[in-house]
Amino acid sequence: MLINCVAYENGVRLTDLTVEEISDYLKRPECFVWVALRDATPAELDKMKEEFSLHELAVEDARHGHQRPKLEEYGESVFVVMHLLEFNNGESNLGELNVFVGPNYLLSVRNRSQQHFVEVRERCEREQHLLKEGSGFVLYALMDAVVDRYFPIIDQLESELEEIEEQIFNKGAARSNIEQLYSLKRKIMVLKHVVAPLMEVAGKLASSRGFVVCPNIRDYFRDVYDHLLRIDAAVDTVRDTIGTAIQVNLSIGAIESNEVSKRLAAWAGIFAVATALAGIWGMNFEHMPELKWEYGYPLAMLTIFLACLVLYIRLKRIGWL
Numbered sequence: 001m002l003i004n005c006v007a008y009e010n011g012v013r014l015t016d017l018t019v020e021e022i023s024d025y026l027k028r029p030e031c032f033v034w035v036a037l038r039d040a041t042p043a044e045l046d047k048m049k050e051e052f053s054l055h056e057l058a059v060e061d062a063r064h065g066h067q068r069p070k071l072e073e074y075g076e077s078v079f080v081v082m083h084l085l086e087f088n089n090g091e092s093n094l095g096e097l098n099v100f101v102g103p104n105y106l107l108s109v110r111n112r113s114q115q116h117f118v119e120v121r122e123r124c125e126r127e128q129h130l131l132k133e134g135s136g137f138v139l140y141a142l143m144d145a146v147v148d149r150y151f152p153i154i155d156q157l158e159s160e161l162e163e164i165e166e167q168i169f170n171k172g173a174a175r176s177n178i179e180q181l182y183s184l185k186r187k188i189m190v191l192k193h194v195v196a197p198l199m200e201v202a203g204k205l206a207s208s209r210g211f212v213v214c215p216n217i218r219d220y221f222r223d224v225y226d227h228l229l230r231i232d233a234a235v236d237t238v239r240d241t242i243g244t245a246i247q248v249n250l251s252i253g254a255i256e257s258n259e260v261s262k263r264l265a266a267w268a269g270i271f272a273v274a275t276a277l278a279g280i281w282g283m284n285f286e287h288m289p290e291l292k293w294e295y296g297y298p299l300a301m302l303t304i305f306l307a308c309l310v311l312y313i314r315l316k317r318i319g320w321l
Contacts, residue, residue: 001037001038001039001040001044002019002035002036002037002044003036003037003038003116004016004034004035004036004121005017005018005019005022005033005034005035005036006033006034006035006121007025007031007032007033007034008031008032008033008034008131009028009030009031009032010030010132011128011129011130011131011132012128012131013125014031017033019047019048019051022035022051022052022105023051026051026052026104026105031104032103032104032105032106032134032135033104033105033106034105034106034108034121034135034138035048035105035106035107035108036107036108036110036117036121037107037108037109037110038109038110038111039110039111039112040062040109040111042063045059045062045063045109046059048100048107052100052102052105052107054077054100054107055074055075055077055079057072057074058072058074058077058079058100061079061081061098062079062098062100062109065096065098065111065112066096067081067096067098068081068193068197069081069082069083069194069197069198069200069201070197070200070201071200071201071204071205076102076103077100077101077102078100078101078102078139079098079099079100079101080098080099080101080139080143080201081096081097081098081099082096082097082099082142082143082146082198082201083095083096083097083146083194083198084096084097084110084113084115084146084149085149085150085153085190085191085194086113086114086115087153087156087187092187092190093112093113094112094190094194095110095111095112095113095114095115096110096111096112096113097109097110097111097113097142097146098110098111099139099142101135101136101138101139102135103134103135104134104135105135106135106138106139108142115149117142117145119145120138120141120142120145123141124137124138124141130217133216133217136216136217137217137220139205140205140217140220140221140224143198143201143202143205143221143224144220144223144224144227146198147198147202147224147227147228147231148227150191150194150195150231151227151231153191154191154231154234154235154238157184157187157188157191157238158234158238160180160184161184161238161241161242161245164177164180164181164184164245165241165245168245168248168249168252169252171256172256174249174250174252174253174256175253177245177249178246178249178250178253181242181245181246181249182246184242185239185242185246188235188238188239188242189239191231191235192232192235192239195228195231195232195235196232198228199225199228199229199232202221202222202224202225202228203225205218205221205224206218206219206221206222206224206225262319262320263320263321265320266315266320266321267321269311269315270308270311270312270315273304273307273308273311274304274307274308277300277303277304277307278300278304
């Protein structure tokens, strides 16, 4: 679906265009066309391929989607893939932003995402002195907006981790904590797979070699690269902390199991003493002196009770009960 189709000249918005008018404005010097599509159909992509002379391989990638973040150069044009990540009710949604950039055009195709970039267009139109750089600056503005949206995600994941850490030493919560930590680990790995390849893309755009469509704004892409470095470092920190938390929970679980085993062993020892004494006096041999004694039964019960009590006190002192 077509969202916007606008022509710009010397950093100033000229007019909204129809698709059929694109080719006319592409011929004008100092003019570039910015087109935004959402969930584009094959027919729309074929039409854009015809209008902008897009490379077949880049169009094929945009048509099928599910590409890793990457940058590909085709002559004087560049094809960039970025991921749009959202977490809703614990579920992750991974959208995609495909950007075709040439000297006098920029085409963005957003797929499987509710995120919009209206504020990016407004920002570019406010900063006319930078918009004069053409489509390269728009590519930077889009990438900067995508990367900035990763910061709230990492903050959210860090908050979730802090909540789980507060419950680590709660008795009986080890299993629940490990389940939550593994769920959080999956989320952080999704973010890692989004950020790490995009760092490579930003690094290439900020390199000294530069590209045809963005030769004068390498410093801006370097700023994006710095943001990605910060996010990547935060992701690694959270991932390491999750690993440590999992190990702590496993250790706590083992300690709790050991405590239960000690209690069971302690009670088994107490009952073993009582059983042993009862077994001795229960043999009913004819010449056992206690069998005919008037106080034999009370004495046997008292002996069993005292033996169990002494053992109970001893085990209590050493922390087994």
